[in-house]
Structure formats: structure tokens, C-alpha cells
Amino acid sequence: MKPLWRLNKYLYKYKGLLLLGIVFTVISNVFVIIPAQLVRLAIDYVVESFSILKPLELGGMGEEARNIFLQFVFIFGVLILVMALLRGFFLFLIRQTIIIMSRRIEYDMKNEIFEHYQALPLSFYRKNSTGDLMARITEDVSRVRMYLGPAIMYGLNLLILFPLVISYMISVNPELTFYSLLPLPVLSLSIYFVNNLINERSEKIQRSLSGLSTFVQEAFSGIRVIKAFVREEDTARDFAKASEDYKVKSIRLTKVNALFFPIIMALVGISTIITVYVGGMQVIGGQIGYGVIAEFILYVNMLTWPVTSLGWVTSIVQRAAASQTRINEFLDQKNDILSTDNIEREISGEIHVENLSFVYPDSGIRALDQVSFEIKAGQTLGIIGTTGSGKSTIANLLMRMYDPSSGTIKIDGETIERYNLSSLRKQIGYVPQDVFLFSDSIGNNIAFGLDYPDQEKIEKAAMDADVYQNIIDFPKGFETMLGERGITLSGGQKQRVSIARAIAKEPKILILDDCLSAVDTKTENVILNALKKIMKDRTSVIISHRVSSAKLANHIIVLDDGKIVEQGNHDTLMAEKGVYAELYEKQTQAGESVEE
Template sequence: MKHLLRLNKYLYKYKWYLLLGTLFTIISNIFVIIPAQLVRISIDFVVESFTYYQVFGDGQLAEMARSGFLKFVLVFGVLILIMALLRGFFLFLIRQTVIIMSRLIEYDLKNDIFEHYQKLPLSFYRKNSTGDLMARITEDVSKVRMYLGPALMYGINLLVLFPLVIGYMLTVNVELTIYSLLPLPILSISIYFVNNMINERSEKIQRSLSGLSTFVQEAFSGIRVLKAFVREDDSANDFTKASEDYKEKSISLTMVQSLFFPLIMALIGISTILTVYIGGIQVMEGRIGYGVIAEFILYVNMLTWPVTSLGWVTSIIQRAAASQARINEFLDEENPMISSHALNDHIAGNIEVRNVSFVYPDSGIKALENVSFTINSGESLAIIGTTGSGKSTIANLLLRMYDPTEGEIWIDGRNINEYDISSLRKQIGYVPQDVFLFSDTIESNIAFGLDEIEKDKIEKAAKDADVYQNIIEFQNGFETKLGERGVTLSGGQKQRVSIARAIAKEPSILLLDDCLSAVDTKTENAILNALKDIMTKRTSIIISHRVSSAKLADKIIVLDDGRLVEQGTHEVLMAQKGTYAELYEKQTSANELVDE
């Protein structure tokens, strides 16, 4: 239960729902006990009245007795009906308090988890899968809600009903109470074990269903490859095997579930038989009336569901505790990326990287070693290097997705750690290597970094990114809805929309992380020429493995295996005949061969 203690703050927040729910539970259970007593009194009255009725025979007195008898029975019937209606009303109020409380806590918990997720660093997302993150905010929270809702509601009902009913039963007849309740502990223990079996098999089914869903999603996502390699039959056979596994697990669960209600009915039947048998002996001995037997049978039925639910509630609490432990694991994750001074100053764009080294914390790979360079405000820098040379790592460090393992980064004469992270990132226009567009309109995607949609800025950004003409040719223009991850657009169009998104926010620093890899040389030149005016007004960093992307830059640095091996202008580096010149010659030759 220690993991569930984290939920106490939510229970305290909604304490009035819980207190009112408890009060309504007590009142509803009072209206459960009273009808049983009315049934006992009415049955005893009927039995005694019938005896006296026989004495009167068929005369006028018999008619009067009969009339009084029917009126008495009618009054008791109406009272029992009123008690049932009142109990139903308070059961409604219980659900309107306890269950609504659980939904409100579920809402708060999901929001708290999601908000915490967004505060965690990029390293957290590199070591945890998206599926696991989603499972904890959906399935695990749902299991916790079952504890806060149904389990809590039935638990309170059990704690209230048991003392009331058993206490009253003991005041009526101790011996009959003991015999009538004898099977109930066995029922509760049996239900506990059956529930555990159900839960265990349900979890296996969930895992099987998850695997089946993943298989189907992958098959549909990769349908082009499946068809190209003519693997449809193999895919169908694999799906049949996965479905067979799901079917067998489902049948196995159904077999266990089929034990549930017969077990309950059998033990209730035994309890009823014991009540009638022991009660019958006591009636014959003249110790109790007939009504007591009926009253006790009603009490046994009242206690059956709470006792049955005890095993079910215990199982829910166990699952909730396991789920909350998983949730707590992520909630306890701390973000090491903190701002020392929370500066919100405007950034001019002077950048100085001092002896920076970086090792990825999740993999231990050394991405950078003792890298130093400077960029003045308004200048452009090209970072050139082959795959794995550490180019994108510099982008991550400038955005403070990570902090350097060694060395420092300074912006406008202040350590980057002094800036408020949100303020810093708002002033950097970032175009990632792996383009991500949301399932929304093109306009909303370009305006993603703006506080409000400004059509003039959006259109200008689209023109600067050389994608405006493509957009207006669509039937709905800027209102065109993109599919998942922007599948409506070609690779080059997606990258240009991503560039437009970065430009639209008018950043102080423009950071292009190999964003032209999916466009041809002609389109690349068109985009770079369009960006020429934009780059003169702000600090620009172009990260690329293509040397052609570096021609607009004021300064070029060359990375190789995490080390800075060359820096200077295009002319200086070509004259040195080093790594840059070698890359330039190889790529130029390759382009000439392609053109031919």
C-alpha cells in the first residue's frame, strides 16, 4: 500500500466527496436493514393473524379481521417499497460522490503525469519507449482509478454494512448468526483465488492483444514493402498464429470465469440451507418465529456481495498498487536541466563553445571531444561532417536538450545554464533532421511556434522556405489537413514546411540540422538562396553532411569522430586540401556523375 500513499493528496483535495460518499453509504445501509426487520414483523404478523382468523370462522368478525389484516400487510408493503426507493436514491448519491471523485482524481493524475513527462529531458525519452510512456498514463492510471472508485466504494460499504448487519443479527440470535455466516469466509477466500486467476489470464490476454495490435499496425504501415516483396501470405499466416494465441488465452479466461457465479451461488445456497435448517429447529422448539428465518436469509443475501467483493477489491488494490508503483517510477524522475538564474533576456546571437565534450548518458557513446568555436551575432556557421561525427549533438547542446559533460557554452556573454530554458528555446528556430509534422492543417504546423496565428507571417515563411507554391496548389491550400506525421506531403515538402515553421517565429538563432537531406541539389539551392536574406539578420547554423550547404556560411567547421579538425572559410579550407576539400571533391564528382 505504500505506493498508493502518493494518492492521499488527491483524496485530501476531494475530501468532501469522500466524506459525503461515506455518509450516504451509512444511510443507504440503514435502509437495507429496516426492510429485513419489516419482513420479519410482517411474516410473524401474517402467521399469527392466520391462526386468529381461523377462530373467527366465516362471520362478520372474520370480514373485519380480514380487512384489518390486508390493510396491515399493505402498509408494510408500502413501507418496504419506500425503503427500497430511498436506498436506491442514496446509492445514486454514493456513485455521484465516490465515483465522480475517482474520475476527477484520474483527470488530475493524467494531467500531472503528462505535465511531468514534458519537463523531463531528452535522455528520458531515449531510454523509455513511447508504448511504455503511453501505458503508464492510460492503462496504469485506469487501474488506479478502479482503486479510487469501485474498490473504495465497495470497501467503505463493506466496513459500514458488516458491523451494522452482523451486530444486529447477534442481538437477534447468536447461534443462527454463526451458522448462517459460516460459508462466507470460504466464499471470500475462493473468490480471491479465482480473481487472481482471472487477473493473471487477463494480463496475458492484454499482452497478446497488444502484440496482435502492434503486428497489425506494422503490417498496415509497411504495406508497400509487403506488397513489393510479395509477402502477403506470410503476413497472413503470422497473423493467424498470433490470433490463435489470443483465442486460446481468451478461452482459458472464459473457463475460469465460468467458475465465478456457480461458486457464489453454491456457497450462498449452503448458507441459506444452514439458515433454514437451524432456524427451522429453533422454530419447532419455540425459540424464534418464522419471520426470523426470512429476516436472516435476507441478511445473508445482503452480506453475500460485500463478502464476494472483498476478494475482488483486494485484487483491484494489488493491481492498483503495482500500477501506481510504475507511475511513481516516472514521477520520481528528476530533470537535471535546470536554470541557475532563469534569465528571460532577448538573445542577440553571440555564441561561444568552450572546450565542450559530451558523452550520451544512456549509451555511453562519446559524441564530442574538446570542441571550441565562436559565432558572432548575425554570422552564419556551417558544421560539416560525415554521419556520426557529432553534428546533431551540437544542435542538442545549443537547445539544452543535454548539458555538456565537460566544457561550457556561452550565449551573449552568459553561460547557457543561466537562461530560462523555455525563453532560450523560443528564441531558437530549430529544424530537426528527422522532420515531424502534426496531424493538423499546414497553416497550424507553420504557426506552431507562434502565440497566435498570423497569416502574413505564415505566408512569408512559406515563401522563404520555397514551399508556398506547393501549398497553394493543394485544393484547400494552407487549410490542407496533413496525415499522420505529415504523410500527405513528399519528403522534400515536409522538410520545407518544417523550415517555414522555424522561420515563422522570427528567431534570433536559426538552427538547421541537416534539414535539406531529402531535397535534390536544385531545390536545396533554391531554399538556401531564399534563406539568404533571413540568415543575414540572425545567427545561423547550418548542420549538414553536404558541403554544398556550406557555401552561404561565413565560417565553416569540420567535425570528424567528435573532434573539430578544420575551421575557416570555404576558400581557406579548400586551400588546405584537408578533410573538407576531400569531401567537396567526392561530392562534386558524385553530383557530376548523377547529372550525366
């Protein structure tokens, strides 16, 4: 139960609903006991009535007496019906309080977890899979809700109904109480073991279904590759194999489920037989009336579901505790990227990097080693290097997605750690290498970084990124809805919409992380010419493996294995005839050969 203690703050928050639920449970159970007593009284009344009816009939008063007896039986029937209706009404109120409380807590939990996820650093997402993150905010929270709703509701019912019913049964007949309740502990233990089997097999089915869903998703996502390599039959065969595994596990669960109700009915039947037998012996002995047997049979049936639910509730609590443990693991993760002074001010964009080194904490790879450079406000820095040279790491450190292992980054003379994180990032426009567009309209994607959509800014950004004409050629223009990850657009269009999104918020610093890799040379030149206007009087960092992209920069650094091997402007680096000049010649020749 220890992992579930964290939920007490929610129970305290909604204590009003919980207390009302407890009150309604008590009242509901009172209306459960009263009908059983009425049944006993009614049966005893009928038995006694028949014993005096014959003498009255002989005296000529039989018809009148029968009518009076029937009126009393009718009154008993009406009272029992009223009690049942009142019980049903209060059961409705119990669900309206406790189940609604659990739904509200579920809502609060999901919001808390999602907000916590948003606050965690990029390193957290490198260590954990998206599927696992989603499972904890959906499936695990749902299991915890089952504890907060049905488990608490049935648990309260058990705690209130048991003392009420058993204490009353003992007051009526202790011996009959003992014999009638004898099979119930066996019932509870049986249900507990069956439930554990059901849960264990349900878990296996869930994992099998998850694997099946992943397989289908990959098959449909990669359908072009499957068709191109003529692997349809193999894929269908693999699917059939995964489907067979799911079928076998589902049948095994069905076999266990088949035990559930027979066990309940058998043990309830045994309890009823014992009650009738022992009660019958006591009736013959003159110790009790017929009505007591009927009353005790009703009590046994009343207690059957709470006892049955005991095993089920225990199982729910176990699963909720396991799920809450998983949720707590992520909630206990702390964001180590915090501001020291929370400086919030408009920056001019001067960047000074000194002896910057960085080792990825999860993999231990040294991405940067003693890197130093400086960019004046309004100037452009080009960062050139091959794949794995540490280019994108510099972008992540400038955005403060990570903190450096050693060295300092200063913006406008202040270390980056002193700035308020949100304020700093709002003033930086970032175009990532892997373009991600949301399943929304093109206009809303471009306006993503704005506090509120401004059509004029959206259109200007689209023009600057040379994507305006493409957008207005669509039938719905800026209202065109993009598919998943922007699948509606071509690679070049997605890249330019991503650039438009970065510049729409008019950032002081613009970081282009190899963002022209998906476009051809001609389109690249068009975008670069457009970027000349965008980058004017704005500090820009162009990261690329293409030398042509870096030609716009005032200063260029060449990275290799995390170290600066060359730096200078385009002309001085060409004159040095080093790594930069070699890359330029190779790429120029490759471009010419493609054009030929």
C-alpha cells in the first residue's frame, strides 16, 4: 500500500465526495437489512394467519379474515418494494460521489503527470521510450483509478455491510449464523486465487496485443517498403504467428474465467443448503420460526457479493500499487536544468562559448571537447562537420536542452544558467534537423511559437521561408490540415514550414540545425537567398554538413570528432586548403556531376 499513500492528497482534496459516499453507503446498507426482516415478519405472519384462518372459516368469518390477512401481506410487499427502491436510489448516489471522485482524481493525475513530463529535460526522453511514457499516463493511471473508484466503493460496502448484517444475524441466532457463513471464507480465498490467475493471464494478453498492434502499425507505416521488396506473404505469415499467440493466450484466459461464476454459485448453494438444513432442524425443535430461515438465506445472498468482491478488490489494490510505483518512478525524476537567477530580459544575441565540453550522460559518448567560439550580436556563425562531429550538440546546449559537462556559454555577457529558461527559449528560433509538424493546419504550425495567431506574421514568415506560394496553391491555403508528422507536404515543403515556424516569433537568435538536408541544391539556394534577409541584424547559427549553407556566415568553425579543427571565414578557409576546402571541392564536384 505504501506507493498508494501519495494518492492521499487527492482523497483529501475530494474529501467532501468521499464522506458523502460513506454516508450513502451506510444508508444504502440499512435499506438492505430491513427488507430481510420484513420478509421474516411476513412469512411468520402468513404461517400464523393460516393457523387461525380455519377456525374463523368454521365460525363464518373466513372471507373477512382472509381480506384482512391479504391487506397486511400487501402492505409488507409495498414496504419491501419501497426499501428496494430507496436502496437503489442510494446506490445511485454512491456512484455519483465515489466514482465521480475517482474520475476527477484521474483527470488531476493525468494533468500532473503530463505537466511533469513537459518539465523534464531532453535526457529523460533519450532514456525512456515514448510507448512507456504513454502507458504510464494511460493504462497505469486507469488501474489506479480502479483502486480509487470501484475498489474503495466495494471495500466500504464490505466494511459497513459485514458488521451490520453479521451482528444482526448473531442477535437473532448465533448457531445458524455460524453454519450459514461457514463456506464464505472458502469462497473469498477461491475468488482471490482465480482473480490472480485472471490478472496474470490478462497481463500476458495485454503484452501480446501490444506486440500485435506494434506489428500492424509498422506494417502499415512501411507498406511502401513491404511492397517494394515483395514481402507481403512473409508479413502476413508473421502476423498470423503473432495472432496465433494472442488467440492461445485469450483461450487460456477464457478457461480460467469459466471457473469464476460456477465457484460462486456452488459455494452460495452449499451455504443455502446448510442454512435450510440447520434452520429446518431448529424449526422442528421449535427454536425458531419459518421466517428466520428465509431471512438468513437473504443475508447469505447479501454477503455473497461483498465476500466475492474481497478477492477482486485485493487484486485491484495490488495492480494499482504496481502501477502507482511505475508512476512514482517518473514523478520522482527531477529536472536538473534550472535557472539560478531567473533573469528575464530582451537579449541582443551576443554569444560567447569557452572551453565547452559535453558527455552524453546516458551513453557516455564525448560529443564536444574544449570548443570555443564567439558571435557578435547580429552576426552569423557557420558550423561545418561530418555526421557525429558534435554539431547538433552545440545547438542543444545553446537552447539549454542540456547543461555542459564543463566550460561556459554566455549570452550578452551573462552565463546561460542565469537566464529564465522559458524567457531564453522564447527568444531563440530553432529549426531542427528532423522536422516535426503537428497534425494541425499549416497556419497553426507556423504560429506555434506565437502567444496568439497573427495572420500577418504567419504570412510574412511563410514568404521569408519561400513557402508562401506553395501554401496558397493548396485549395484551403493556410487552413490546409497536415497529416501525421506533416505527411501531406513534401520533404522540402516541410523543411521550409519548419523554418517559417522558427522565424514567425521574430527571435533574437536563429539556430538552423542542418535544416536544408532534405532539399535539393536549387531549392537550397532559393532558401539561402531568402535567409539572407531573415538573418540580417539577427544572430544566426547555421549548422550543416554542406559547405554551401555556411557560405553566408561571417565566421565558420569546422568540427571533427567534437573538436574545432579549423576556423575563419569562407575565403581564409579556402586559402588554407585544409578540411573545409576539401569538403567544398568534393561537394562542388558532386553537385556538378549531378547536374551533368
